[in-house]
Amino acid sequence: MNYFPQVNGNGVVTQLPYKSSLAYNNIYQEMPFGRSYSFAQRGSGLNNFPMTPLGNFGVNYIAITDAEVAALSAFFDSMKGRLNQFCFLDPDGNLVNNSESFTATSWTSQNTGVTVTTNGGLADPLGGTRASLLTATSSNSNYAPIVIPGGGLPANFVLCGSVYCMAQSAGQSLALGFVDSGFNVLGSATWSLQQNQWTRIYYAMQINSASYIRLLIGGFSTWNMTGIRVFGPQCVASMGPGNYSKSPDNYGYHPTCRFDTDTFAFTKIGPNQNSVVLPVAEYFTGTDTNTSEAF
Amino acid sequence: MYPGTIGREYVTDVVQFVNDAEQRWAARQMNAVFKLVYTGVNSYDVNIMREFFVSKKGRLVDSGLTNTFTIADPLIPGTPYNYCYFDQDDFTTLCMGAGNRYNFVLQIRQARS
Numbered sequence: 001m002n003y004f005p006q007v008n009g010n011g012v013v014t015q016l017p018y019k020s021s022l023a024y025n026n027i028y029q030e031m032p033f034g035r036s037y038s039f040a041q042r043g044s045g046l047n048n049f050p051m052t053p054l055g056n057f058g059v060n061y062i063a064i065t066d067a068e069v070a071a072l073s074a075f076f077d078s079m080k081g082r083l084n085q086f087c088f089l090d091p092d093g094n095l096v097n098n099s100e101s102f103t104a105t106s107w108t109s110q111n112t113g114v115t116v117t118t119n120g121g122l123a124d125p126l127g128g129t130r131a132s133l134l135t136a137t138s139s140n141s142n143y144a145p146i147v148i149p150g151g152g153l154p155a156n157f158v159l160c161g162s163v164y165c166m167a168q169s170a171g172q173s174l175a176l177g178f179v180d181s182g183f184n185v186l187g188s189a190t191w192s193l194q195q196n197q198w199t200r201i202y203y204a205m206q207i208n209s210a211s212y213i214r215l216l217i218g219g220f221s222t223w224n225m226t227g228i229r230v231f232g233p234q235c236v237a238s239m240g241p242g243n244y245s246k247s248p249d250n251y252g253y254h255p256t257c258r259f260d261t262d263t264f265a266f267t268k269i270g271p272n273q274n275s276v277v278l279p280v281a282e283y284f285t286g287t288d289t290n291t292s293e294a295f
Numbered sequence: 296m297y298p299g300t301i302g303r304e305y306v307t308d309v310v311q312f313v314n315d316a317e318q319r320w321a322a323r324q325m326n327a328v329f330k331l332v333y334t335g336v337n338s339y340d341v342n343i344m345r346e347f348f349v350s351k352k353g354r355l356v357d358s359g360l361t362n363t364f365t366i367a368d369p370l371i372p373g374t375p376y377n378y379c380y381f382d383q384d385d386f387t388t389l390c391m392g393a394g395n396r397y398n399f400v401l402q403i404r405q406a407r408s
Contacts, residue, residue, distance in 0.1 A: 019388070020388050249342065
């Protein structure tokens with residue numbers, strides 16, 4: 001699978017301002033008697049149409065180096081403009097699906113000994129009531145949701161996992177990292193949690209594995225038979241955790257994208273400084289990739 | 296947020312005769328239209344608005360008006376407008392540089408009063 005590249009070792013997919021869009025396709029008419037009328041072309045459960053809206057992204061680099069432009073240009077050439085398909089990992093989306101529903105299949109199928117004590121409805125760190133209480137039933141309990149279902153990431157591709165946590169008792173900790181399909185640990189870190197205080201823990205690393213990738217939450221005897229309040233698990237293709245985005249409404253994995261232009265042009269704005277705008281559009285290929293993850 | 300646009304819209308049908316006389320009639324009652332502008336919104340609130348937009352499936356107006364919603368008049372508290380729908384199929388956010396805040400616009404119409 002081809003992935004839209006990160007232009008340097010820090011995992012930059014875009015610079016700001018960055019436009020991200022999801023779109024339905026409804027046929028809409030104003031009837032002569034004044035009543036509006038519409039029917040769905042996609043996103044509403046019709047057979048052989050996508051179940052979800054499709055994405056549209058305005059990748060924007062306001063100042064990148066000549067080498068970074070060359071990397072983008074090479075990728076654009078390999079895609080031959082609008083011809084070929086690639087996977088776009090939305091830097092403003094969330095690669096952890098169903099981020100606020102721990103009873104969804106994407107979580108229950110990747111659960112090792114974690115009990116969902118309360119699924120949502122608890123006070124969260126951002127002023128709402130969307131946090132959950134998760135309790136470990138063994139010393140090595142963990143969740144390992146799949147974040148890159150297709151696998152085959154380019155070498156040194158940067159991913160960052162994060163989650164808001166609040167310890168229910170003193171001395172709790174939680175590990176966060178990445179594992180491959182064989183549950184080999186690619187990298188991890190353990191965070192000490194403050195009792196009754198929210199902390200956003202995160203872990204970023206360069207991935208070098210052809211396997212599909214999971215985000216590891218817990219394990220290493222860190223969850224250890226205790227309850228931890230959790231909110232907003234997230235994974236992004238970036239060095240930092242970024243803004244939290246709720247999925248599946250803003251699911252970041254878009255495997256069927258193409259450039260929405262046949263022209264690659266950049267503007268020289270100074271010595272070794274360039275600006276580039278690349279529109280990316282998600283296409284429907286007959287399989288709803290947003291809902292058919294390989295769990 | 297400012298600048299928001301709140302309007303009312305009528306549909307009047309007109310038939311013009313050869314002597315320039317006209318006959319007019321109201322095709323329907325007044326409906327409300329809104330253009331809501333959001334600037335500098337944090338990601339948590341964007342998530343809430345996006346979730347609501349997705350639940351309404353964009354500009355889909357089903358025959359039973361079951362996916363419409365009610366919006367309160369931003370100018371006259373306590374005045375609700377029922378049977379509203381999004382007048383757009385896309386939910387587009389622009390993530391700005393300052394503090395990773397988002398800008399977006401929602402256009403809303405009323406299907407019936």
